[in-house]
Amino acid sequence: xxxxxxxxxxxxxxxxxxxxxxxxxxxxxxxxxxxxxxxxxxxxxxxxxxxxxxxxxxxxxxxxxxxxxxxxxxxxxxxxxxxxxxxxxxxxxxxxxxxxxxxxxxxxxxxxxxxxxxxxxxxxxxxxxxxxxxxxxxxxxxxxxxxxxxxxxxxxxxxxxxxxxxxxxxxxxxxxxxxxxxxxxxxxxxxxxxxxxxxxxxxxxxxxxxxxxxxxxxxxxxxxxxxxxxxxxxxxxxxxxxxxxxxxxxxxxxxxxxxxxxxxxxxxxxxxxxxxxxxxxxxxxxxxxxxxxxxxxxxxxxxxxxxxxxxxxxxxxxxxxxxxxxxxxxxxxxxxxxxxxxxxxxxxxxxxxxxxxxxxxxxxxxxxxxxxxxxxxxxxxxxxxxxxxxxxxxxxxxxxxxxxxxxxxxxxxxxxxxxxxxxxxxxxxxxxxxxxxxxxxxxxxxxxxxxxxxxxxxxxxxxxxxxxxxxxx
Numbered sequence: 001x002x003x004x005x006x007x008x009x010x011x012x013x014x015x016x017x018x019x020x021x022x023x024x025x026x027x028x029x030x031x032x033x034x035x036x037x038x039x040x041x042x043x044x045x046x047x048x049x050x051x052x053x054x055x056x057x058x059x060x061x062x063x064x065x066x067x068x069x070x071x072x073x074x075x076x077x078x079x080x081x082x083x084x085x086x087x088x089x090x091x092x093x094x095x096x097x098x099x100x101x102x103x104x105x106x107x108x109x110x111x112x113x114x115x116x117x118x119x120x121x122x123x124x125x126x127x128x129x130x131x132x133x134x135x136x137x138x139x140x141x142x143x144x145x146x147x148x149x150x151x152x153x154x155x156x157x158x159x160x161x162x163x164x165x166x167x168x169x170x171x172x173x174x175x176x177x178x179x180x181x182x183x184x185x186x187x188x189x190x191x192x193x194x195x196x197x198x199x200x201x202x203x204x205x206x207x208x209x210x211x212x213x214x215x216x217x218x219x220x221x222x223x224x225x226x227x228x229x230x231x232x233x234x235x236x237x238x239x240x241x242x243x244x245x246x247x248x249x250x251x252x253x254x255x256x257x258x259x260x261x262x263x264x265x266x267x268x269x270x271x272x273x274x275x276x277x278x279x280x281x282x283x284x285x286x287x288x289x290x291x292x293x294x295x296x297x298x299x300x301x302x303x304x305x306x307x308x309x310x311x312x313x314x315x316x317x318x319x320x321x322x323x324x325x326x327x328x329x330x331x332x333x334x335x336x337x338x339x340x341x342x343x344x345x346x347x348x349x350x351x352x353x354x355x356x357x358x359x360x361x362x363x364x365x366x367x368x369x370x371x372x373x374x375x376x377x378x379x380x381x382x383x384x385x386x387x388x389x390x391x392x393x394x395x396x397x398x399x400x401x402x403x404x405x406x407x408x409x410x411x412x413x414x415x416x417x418x419x420x421x422x423x424x425x426x427x428x429x430x431x432x433x434x435x436x437x438x439x440x441x442x443x444x445x446x447x448x449x450x451x452x453x454x455x456x457x458x459x460x461x462x463x464x465x466x467x468x469x470x471x472x473x
Contacts, residue, residue, distance in 0.1 A: 033255035035236075036061030037426065038268040040244055040258060042071040042237075044104075044412060045404040046274035047222040047229070048419025051143075054229035057428045062234040064266060066258065068278075070239045071219075071226040103331050104218035104412050105318045106140055107160055108133040108185070108210050110388050111409040112324060113171070114178035120387040125441055126182030129389075132438045134185070136417030137212050144216060147224035154220055156315055156331075160213035161189065161197050163204035164322035172206045172322055185212050198319060199303055199310020202365045213318055215329060218412060247271060247281055249399050256400040270426045274404045274419070277345060277383035283395045287447055288406055289384045290345035293338060294354040296362065298375040300335045303368040311335070311366065324409075326361060335369065337362045341409060342384070351379040384408050392418050392442035393425050402426055403444055418442060 037053055039046045042065055050065050108130060110117050117126065144155040164172050179186045187209040189197075194207040229235050242260040250256040255267040273279065277290035302313040311319075311330050320327035326339040339361075340354040355377025363371055385391060385406040394402055402425050404418050417438065424431040425439060 033267040035064045039065045039272040041274035042067035045415035047225040049422040050229045051225040054232040071223045106214040106412045107410045128441045133413040136413035154217040157214045158317040160210040160318035163207040277381045294340040296358045345381045
């Protein structure tokens with residue numbers, strides 16, 4: 001096959017992407033920097049990364065974990081220019097309606113239909129996605145059972161159910177076929193099975209089950225991971241720190257630097273950026289969009305079986321609509337309903353109206369709820385990427401930064417999986433074959449190709465299609 005000059009340039013650029021995905025700058029000698037690794041952000045991604053670095057690397061590196069709040073609880077900030085705006089809480093901390101703990105869905109699926117996912121990615125990429133979420137779910141369950149004080153309550157392995165009305169039956173069947181083609185562990189449900197889960201009054205009669213999914217008290221889980229990491233000599237935790245205002249990359253000879261609002265600077269051989277939606281360095285410009293997610297929590301009692309039942313109490317599986325407009329569950333007799341997502345967090349929030357919309361939708365579909373009881377409405381901030389995948393790894397081979405951001409609404413499984421392979425991404429050990437595949441799929445370098453590399457290992461007659469496939473762009 002012969003290619004044009006322009007195609008040769010594209011081939012060379014794509015080959016560099018494929019080559020870069022496995023390169024990393026070696027850790028610096030300890031004497032050159034304050035810490036071997038600084039982890040910025042102590043949500044599930046940062047805490048998983050810190051735990052993996054502290055417990056799986058021998059000898060363990062010196063580690064500093066910085067968080068503006070405390071482990072797993074999120075931090076208050078505002079992203080809008082109006083300094084009088086009410087600060088909202090990042091990710092995890094918003095999911096705390098009365099009596100339900102800080103619950104998060106552990107979900108194997110992306111927050112879109114498979115047809116939407118496949119507009120951006122291949123079926124092979126989908127298989128890698130489900131490999132990644134399966135690893136993340138298994139990791140959280142294993143570590144949760146080891147570290148949580150009351151795992152039966154704090155980690156509820158009840159699965160998830162996607163539900164839809166009869167009008168969406170064809171779409172749900174197509175969804176099932178696509179998911180099976182990508183290796184997802186999914187089961188088709190009968191109408192009676194859907195009604196038993198969601199209730200007759202909900203109007204949902206078709207659906208799919210994801211048996212590996214679960215619900216976790218994410219804040220407590222993150223705290224437990226960080227406590228276990230902190231027990232290792234050389235691990236330091238800064239809770240309630242000043243805001244990180246700048247992160248300067250290093251190079252092969254110089255360390256990277258974290259600059260705090262109070263003027264303090266910390267140098268590191270490597271910096272892991274696990275900040276959710278609250279830090280936007282130059283590498284993330286245009287790639288990470290902070291968005292509001294709205295939540296209502298309302299007390300609930302079991303439905304009368306004579307009226308259709310549904311939504312088991314005190315807790316039920318995760319439920320979400322086909323098309324992902326709403327997701328909810330019952331935890332300790334509280335309905336936790338989320339939705340009205342995607343609204344930019346660079347604007348003032350619409351908490352009052354959006355939460356009212358959520359409550360109205362909930363009462364319409366579940367009339368057994370007592371509308372005389374007040375509901376709690378809150379807003380939190382998460383981050384979205386252009387192609388539904390998280391952003392992971394270093395932006396260039398010489399970079400000392402490693403990103404784990406972009407949860408795209410459901411981040412527990414994917415952020416746990418990526419956090420656990422940070423030691424390989426930082427060069428402390430080799431990737432396994434599965435880990436390399438996952439790291440390449442989610443690599444930040446899928447959005448840009450550096451042309452500064454002067455090496456050109458690609459023959460001019462190479463197949464563009466072959467390089468495209470190998471690079472996973």
